[in-house]
Amino acid sequence: MKTLDALTRSENSFEGQKSYEKTMIVLRRHPFVLLVRFAGMLFLALMPLFLWAFLGNLLTAVGLRSVIIAAAALYALMWWYGLFYRITMYLLDTWIVTDHRVIDSQQFGLFRRTHAELNLGKIQDISVSVKGGMPTLLDYGDVEIQTAAADKKFLFEQVPHPHQVKDLIMKAHTQYVADHPHGKETHTEV
Amino acid sequence: MGKGTEHPAHMRGVFLFLAHGTMQGMADFSALAEQIPWGLLISAGVFTVFWIGVFALLYHLIRFGIGVAPKIASLTLFIGALLLFMIAIAALQNVRLAIAADAFTPRFPLPDILAP
Numbered sequence: 001m002k003t004l005d006a007l008t009r010s011e012n013s014f015e016g017q018k019s020y021e022k023t024m025i026v027l028r029r030h031p032f033v034l035l036v037r038f039a040g041m042l043f044l045a046l047m048p049l050f051l052w053a054f055l056g057n058l059l060t061a062v063g064l065r066s067v068i069i070a071a072a073a074l075y076a077l078m079w080w081y082g083l084f085y086r087i088t089m090y091l092l093d094t095w096i097v098t099d100h101r102v103i104d105s106q107q108f109g110l111f112r113r114t115h116a117e118l119n120l121g122k123i124q125d126i127s128v129s130v131k132g133g134m135p136t137l138l139d140y141g142d143v144e145i146q147t148a149a150a151d152k153k154f155l156f157e158q159v160p161h162p163h164q165v166k167d168l169i170m171k172a173h174t175q176y177v178a179d180h181p182h183g184k185e186t187h188t189e190v
Numbered sequence: 191m192g193k194g195t196e197h198p199a200h201m202r203g204v205f206l207f208l209a210h211g212t213m214q215g216m217a218d219f220s221a222l223a224e225q226i227p228w229g230l231l232i233s234a235g236v237f238t239v240f241w242i243g244v245f246a247l248l249y250h251l252i253r254f255g256i257g258v259a260p261k262i263a264s265l266t267l268f269i270g271a272l273l274l275f276m277i278a279i280a281a282l283q284n285v286r287l288a289i290a291a292d293a294f295t296p297r298f299p300l301p302d303i304l305a306p
Contacts, residue, residue, distance in 0.1 A: 007265065010258045026256050066285045073278035074236050080274055081243045084267045088247050091260045107254070110246050 014096060014103070020187035024172055027095040027165065029158040030140035034090045041083050048072050095156045097169055100176065100185075102145065104154055118154055120176035121183050122147045126169055128162045145169065233282050237275070244271045 012023040052068075059068050092107035102123075104116045123145055130141030141162040145154035159165055180186060244267065251264040 007258060007261055010256075010261075012257050014256045015254070028259075066281075070278070070281040070285045073274070073281040074233070077236065077240050077271075077274050077278055080267075080270055081240060081247070084247055084263065084270075085243075087263050087267075088251055088260075091263060092250060092254050094256055096256065105254070107250070110250065113254070 012096075014105075017098075018100065018187070019189050021098045021100050024097045024099060025165070025168060027097070027156055027159045028093060029090065030135075030138060030160045032134065032138050032140065033158050034087070037086050037090070038083075041079070041086065044079055044082070048075060093157075095154075095159065097165075097172060099172060102154060102169065104156075116154070118145065118147055118152075120169075120173045121180060122149075123169070123173045124148055126166045128166050130162060143169075229282070229285065233278075237278075240271070240275070244268070 012026045014023070017023070052072075059065060089107055089109075092105070092113075094103075094105045096103040096105070099120075101120055102118045104114075104118075106114045108114070125146040127144045127146070128141060129144065130136055130139075135141050135158070138160075139162075140158050140160045143156040143159060143162045143165050145156075147154070156162070156165065247267060248264050251260045251267070255261065255264070
């Protein structure tokens with residue numbers, strides 16, 4: 001069905017994308033990181049069930065059954081919101097590599113968002129760091145991009161397959177330098 | 191006035207007047223409080239906060255999300271929110287507030303176990 005295509009395919013387009021710019025990869029933290037964040041939510045989901053197991057008979061006996069069910073329904077609403085708040089924060093922390101630039105887009109809460117970008121021609125050095133048992137096992141880690149400016153660094157945190165990401169950025173950088181010999185943009189916006 | 195000193199006779203009338211006014215005020219407030227549908231107000235507040243929050247999340251996911259995952263997340267969030275909202279409404283309609291209030295009302299005389 002064509003109407004459901006939006007849920008299965010995407011050009012990975014984004015706000016502020018140039019007409020001649022092509023997205024090469026969109027990165028987020030490894031899903032395992034999200035799983036760790038879900039641990040607290042799982043506990044919060046099970047808590048009412050434990051309470052009901054211990055206090056259910058007592059509450060039913062004093063005639064509070066309907067009140068408890070209503071309270072549980074309101075609690076479920078809040079839990080659902082909390083769950084998707086975490087998912088949203090995870091999904092909106094993105095790093096985009098296009099054939100012209102690298103974009104670091106971070107979401108801190110609902111009303112604070114940072115957006116930084118780096119021209120591929122300004123990349124000087126890329127380093128990868130995989131620390132810890134789980135990151136080694138699941139192959140995720142940090143990719144740090146050093147720019148020409150001494151203090152400015154781009155950090156891709158806990159991204160999957162960091163070595164492949166580094167290779168891809170290096171390849172894109174080489175291609176960009178070859179296409180833009182004097183660092184000047186050859187494409188024009190349509 | 192020192193410790194143990196009696197209040198003058200005219201002060202007694204003032205105290206009685208204040209006490210009576212306070213009791214009357216409390217009774218009036220109690221009568222007013224009984225007329226306010228607290229359950230409905232609290233539920234409406236929770237629902238309002240919930241839907242504002244859901245709207246904010248959907249807005250962020252749709253506007254700033256890149257790729258397929260945010261679209262699937264926003265659809266799941268919306269459908270789930272709608273279902274849970276309907277369940278919550280149905281659950282609230284079944285609440286027997288009178289029975290619940292009765293459960294919290296102290297009985298007099300107190301049972302033997304609570305008697306001094």
